[in-house]
Each structure stands twice: as C-alpha cells, then as structure tokens.
Amino acid sequence: MATVTFDKATRQYPGNPTPSVDKLDLDIADGEFLVLVGPSGCGKSTSLRMLAGLEEVNGGRILIGDRDVTNLSPKDRDVAMVFQNYALYPHMSVAENMGFALKIAGVDKTEIDRRVKDAAKVLDLTQYLERKPKALSGGQRQRVAMGRAIVRSPQVFLMDEPLSNLDAKLRVQTRTQIAALQRRLGVTTVYVTHDQTEAMTMGDRIAVLKDGLLQQVATPREMYDAPVNVFVAGFIGSPAMNLVTVPVTQDGIKFGTHALQIDRAQLSGLGSSAIVGVRPEDVELTTNPDGLALTVEAVEEMGADAYVYAVPQDKSITLDGSGEGALAKPFIARTDGRKPPMKGSTIYVYPKADHLHVFNPADGLRVN
Amino acid sequence: MALEITSAATDPAMFDLPWSIPLEDWPAEHLAALPRGISRHVVRFVRHGGTVIAVKEIKADLARREYAMLRALGRLDLPCVKPLGVVTGRETLDGMPLDACLVTTHLQFSLPYRALYSQVLRPDTDARLVDALAALLVKLHLAGFWWGDVSLSNTLFRRDAGAFAAYLVDAETGELHAELSDGQREHDLEIARVNIAGELMDLQAGGYLEEGTDPVGTSSQIVARYRSLWSELTGVERFETGDRWRIDERIRRLNALGFDVDELAMSTDVGGTTIQIQPKVVDAGHHSRRLLRLTGLDVEENQARRLLNDLDSYRAALDRLGDSEEIVAHDWLTRVYEPTVAAVPREFAGKLEAAEIFHEVLEHRWYMSERAGYDIPIEWAVADYVHWVLPNKPDERSILGVDTVAMPVLAWDDDEAEPRQTR
DSSP states (O other): OOOEEEEEEEEOOTTOSSOSEEEEEEEEOTTOEEEEEOSTTSSHHHHHHHHHTSSOOOEEEEEETTEEOTTSOGGGTTEEEOOSOEEEOTTSOHHHHHHHHHHHTTOOHHHHHHHHHHHHHHTTOGGGTTSOGGGSOHHHHHHHHHHHHHHTOOSEEEEESTTTTSOHHHHHHHHHHHHHHHHHHTOEEEEEESOHHHHHHHOSEEEEEETTEEEEEEOHHHHHHOOSBHHHHHHSSSSOOEEEEEEEETTEEEETTEEEOOOHHHHHTOOSEEEEEEOGGGEEEESSSOSEEEEEEEEEEOSSEEEEEEEESSTTOEETTTSSSTTTSOEEEEEETTSOOOTTOEEEEEEOGGGOEEEOTTTOBBOO | OOOEEEESSOOGGGGGSOTTSOGGGOOGGGBSSOOOSOOSSOEEEEEETTEEEEEEEEOHHHHHHHHHHHHHHHHTTOOBOOEEEEEESOBOTTSOBOOEEEEEEOOTTEEOHHHHHTSOOOTTHHHHHHHHHHHHHHHHHHTTEEOSOOOSTTEEEEEETTEEEEEEOOOTTOEEOSSOOHHHHHHHHHHHHHHHHHHHHHHHHTTOSOTTOOHHHHHHHHHHHHHHHHHHHHOOEEEEGGGTHHHHHHHHHHHHTTEEEEEEEEEEOTTSOEEEEEEEEEEEOHHHHHHHHHHOOOOOHHHHHHHHHHHHHHHHHTTOTTSOHHHHHHHHIIIIIHHHHHTSOGGGTTTSOHHHHHHHHHHHHHHHHHHHTSOOOHHHHHHHHHHHTGGGSOOOTTOOOOOOEEEOSOOOOOSSSOOGGGO
C-alpha cells in the first residue's frame, strides 16, 4: 500500500494546442479511495492512464510511495488496472483461477496459497476454492475474477469507468460493493467516472477536472457544501444547483426583491452582478412577494417531497450563470410534497441564509 | 421500438432471423453449431443464406462501437473478422426490450485454439500459435490499435503453409490511436503474456496439453517474438556512408519477414560520415500482394511465399527467365496450380483451403521425391496425397467454438437477479 503523488504532471498530445492534463498536483493518501470525475474530455482517464504508465508524462512527475514511477513500464509500477475483463478458465479450480498470475510471476507455492486464502476470505469464497467456475453462480464467478486482482496485492488499484456498461439498478448495487470491498482491503484506489453520483457515493475524496485542469479536491461533503467555483457547483449534486446571475447593488445582492446578506469585503470584489448558487433543497419558497418571482412550469411529486420547476418572470435574469440555455433550464426547488404550488402559479424564492453560494461572474470563483 | 439494422452490406434476409427472441433461446434450426461453454456475452453461430455468421448479444453502444472499430481495422487492412452489422431496437413479442446484436461473418477455415488442441498436434504448435499472435500484435500496434484483451481465445488462426496466420476476433476493449505509447504496447504485451499462460494452464489442467509443455515459458515467448519483430520493423540502424548496401539489406530483411517498406527515413550525421535509417511506414503482405498481382490468388503470407517459390522454380525449370513474369505466372496458374487444386475431389473441399492443399502437395512431393531418389511430377504427388493423406484430415471449413469464460470484474453479488449482460 502506498500514497500516490501527481507532481505538476502534464500530458500534451502531439498536435494538440493545449495539454489534456495540465500540471496536475494531487496527493492521494495511503488507503484512500479517490475518485477522478468530470465531463468527457476533462482529462480524468488520461490522468489515470498516466499513473498506470499507459500515457507518457510530458512534464512533472508521478510517485507511488516515494518511488518516482514517471518513466517506469506499466508492469513495474505495482498497480492493478481493474477495468479489464478477466477470463475464468473452466478446467482450473477457483483457487487456481485466482492464483495463476502469481505462478507466472514466479511467486512460491506457499505464498500463493496464503494470498489466495486471504483473498477468498475477503470475498466469501473460502468454501468454493476447490470448485470449478462452472459450479459457481454468476455472482461468485465475478468475485473470483476480482480475486485475481486482489491476490497480486498491488500498491494501487486503478479503475476506469468500471460500471459504465451495467444497467442502472446493477450499477447502484455494484458501486456499494466496490466501495465496501475497497474499505475492507484498505488498498489505495483511484477510480475514474463521469458520473457525479458515483463519485459522491464512493469516494473518500473527489477530484473534479475540467479541460485538463484540476478544479477542486475535497471530501464529498466539502465539495457539496463549498464548491470552489461555478463549474464544480453546477457539476456536483443532483438535481444540479441553481445558478442565477443577479444584480449587485450597494445594499448587497438583489435576489429579486430579497436582499442577500453578504460580507462587505466579499461584495467589494464583485462587479455589477453576481452568480448566486442555491441547491434545490436550500430554497425558501413563499407566495409573499419576497425573493425572485417565478412561474411554476411543472411539479414533480415524489411523495414526501416535490420538485418544483419554474422560470423567472423577469426575462433578464439568466440561469446557470452562462446566460445561455436560460429558457431550457428551469429553476428547481424542493418543497413539501403535501402542499406543492400549482402549475402556472407565481412563487417567490430566495436562498436560505446559511446555504448561500456566491460566485464572481468574472472568473467563476467562489467569493463567500 | 422499430428494429433497426445498420449494415455495410444490404442483406434484407437479415430481417428474417428471429430477433424478437433472446439470443440464448434461438431455435436450433437457425444454429450452425450447438452452443458450448459460457462466455461473457451470449454468442451464437447462425446459418444465414449459405454462410455462417456469428451473432453476439451486447449493449447497443458497445455493439456500435465494436462494429465501427472492426470496420476501421478492416479499412486499415488489418486481419480481423468482418463486421456485418448491428441490430438494435430489438424487443420480445410482448414488448420487453432486448440487447442489441453485433453480427460478424464467420471466417472460413479458421481455427479457435481450443479446437486445435483437440486434434493431434505437431509438437511445436504452441510456439507457432504464439508466433502468429505476436505478428498480429505487431501489425495492430504499428497501426495504432491498442487491444486491451490480447489472448488466444480472442484470436482465430488460419493455417498458413505450415505456420499460422492470426486474426483478431474481439475488439470490444480496443482503442485506435494515432500512435501507441511504449506503455500501451507494454501493457498489451503483459496482458498477452498472462492470458496465454492462463489459457495454456487451463488446457494443461484439462489434459489437452502435451507432457513437458511449459505454459509460462511458452507465453513469455510472445514477448521475445514481439520485441524482435518490432525492433526489426521500427529500429534505427547506423552505418558508415560507404556501407550503403545496408539499406538494401534492411529492406530485403523486411521483405523476408513479409513486410514492404513504404517510407524509410534516412539521414546523415553532421560530418556526413554515418548514415542513419529507420523504416517509418511498413506494410504487411509483401508476398501475398505480389502473388495477388501476378495471379489474382488471395492467400495468406506464407502460402504466398510458398506459391511464389514454386512459380520461380517453374520459371527456372522451363528456362523462361527471359519471359515476362506476368505471362509465366499465368501459365503456372493454369498448368500447375489450378489442375492440382482441381484434382481434389469435391467431397474433400471442406477439409483445407485450396492454397493450403497446394502447399501440402508440394511438401508431399518433396518427401516422395526423397524416397524415390528422383523428381516426382506434381500430378503423381497430388494423386498420392488425395488417396492417402487428405481423407484422414478433419473438415476445417466451419469449425466453430465459443469457449471463453470471461466476465467483467463487477457485479459480484447477486445471485438472485443475474443480469443478462454480464453472463
């Protein structure tokens, strides 16, 4: 087991004007489950492959423990890519299926036996070790395949979108199992996904990337409560955070008729407008004319809660911070499922004071 | 949802297959072989208008991706199975959606490695298979293809004048890049080494491997074979300006390995005393292209080499070295090759490919001549061969097999709700 360090690691493909991964600095703790997440093309897979040794590093270094692996061949790095499909061999027992790669590596028999038994214990396969794969259920076979990676006891597990081919239900089931198994094994793991829910539910910490640049590394909680910029704010959380561009006056930020209380010093850095972020569950919703006036377009009743989809009546107010897609993207508020507002009615919304996110439209950075 | 077939070849008969039935339940009347073994996906070999097609049930996006990948590899002229189409929008008669299907043509006279091991083998079969796979991997890597799942089971082998020619069957994990990094190539090699050792150990456990065969040793040969071929094809060579014959020599060596050099980078040092050369673009198929140009015969590389050798001796024996090569080739084709192949009775046509039979007849003639102490005419050799040797050979035109037991490393829980796609 080991720490992993990206030290200004850079990957630029020949012919590309910008790096795919740009001076990535990232320290991953021993035993940590770190998730690299971001939209397609953000550099998450490239980062993982740099660590695996599949992509050349054009600048900076990568360390596993205190060993500089930047120029080592993949097989000399002591990492296991767990995203491949493993074959199971019909004539070999479960124990042989799990241990044969060690035999190839020249590990002696007693050591192979010991590692196979340990892995079998973790995977609840002890009683099946002498059986052939045919005599196992589908689920057990999957665990044998996983055992192949575990017995190698690599310093780091690497997983590249391992759930992307599963259907939704199985994906949920499996992500819990991978996370639980990782915690039992305590092996440092780097996991790549484009799915922020997967990232939030699995990672000890999450690293969000965009355009080859690291945006933020934090625990899921920190990431959710204090995104460092508009991109992270909009990317993490489902349904996504509402991001509303509103005017800034001398009295503060005007969220419709509601003045948002914010530190003077923070206010001074802003120009004439601010992007206010509010998560659907942090919306104060009222019929009194206090806040931003919205027209309800749809209500989704979930039982205990309801999601209200609404659009600003003042058409100069843009959502999502970008000014584009304001029509396509409604404001979403979570409310009591027993008395949701009617479709077509007017509501007023403003952020709860202690769950307020304010970003500077100039650079997208958080100001509060 | 409407059934949708994306296919390069317009083949309306494809609609007639029972797409509304899960592939594993397809009625036996459609199947060309009984399903054996278990694999990651359901795969069936299906009779379809006089040919055999392979149908793999798989998620739609994966099917489309693999279809596009196989097409791309085909355009690059790399040896792989031919994709026929993708069938999406499948549903059962009561409206339950079914996974998509990827359809490929079955490669005639190809042999899955497990089928080879169920026959009596020449002693160095594993080495020859590994050689063929190493050559395939080099070709794929030169084209920028990273395979990700190199193994004997993801490869089909065709006999090639005593050796084997390897074809890629499964491109599911593959990626096509402008160029591969050393790390990507090394990773593929490591995957190959581990998978091949595993596959041979499995044969050993099943009692199919000869005593004394060493799976680990054999599998590490792929690394050595790959490296020597790679460095011959891409390595930089330096020599004194006076030794310019070494350029021709390098090209001859590459030709002998079956490659043509399309582009060679040459430079001198500052003082102009040494020359440095490096092949930049090489194309496999040196002999098969030449044979195709001369005779129209489309055969594997070693077969082509064998046929060209025979053509050359024909030319020398008839003292026609002054005649144009094309004219002699035409005569050889109509007077030697075609009569030999035509001497094989129709009922044995499914045993071996014509070019492979021709190669075997040449071998047979050599042994007959050695025994007799004088040159045996090819007519006698083919008659003897058809009488004594060919009838005992198995039919290899349509050997089918799905034997891999592979699955993703996920979803290891649930015995109750076994998902179809991870089977």
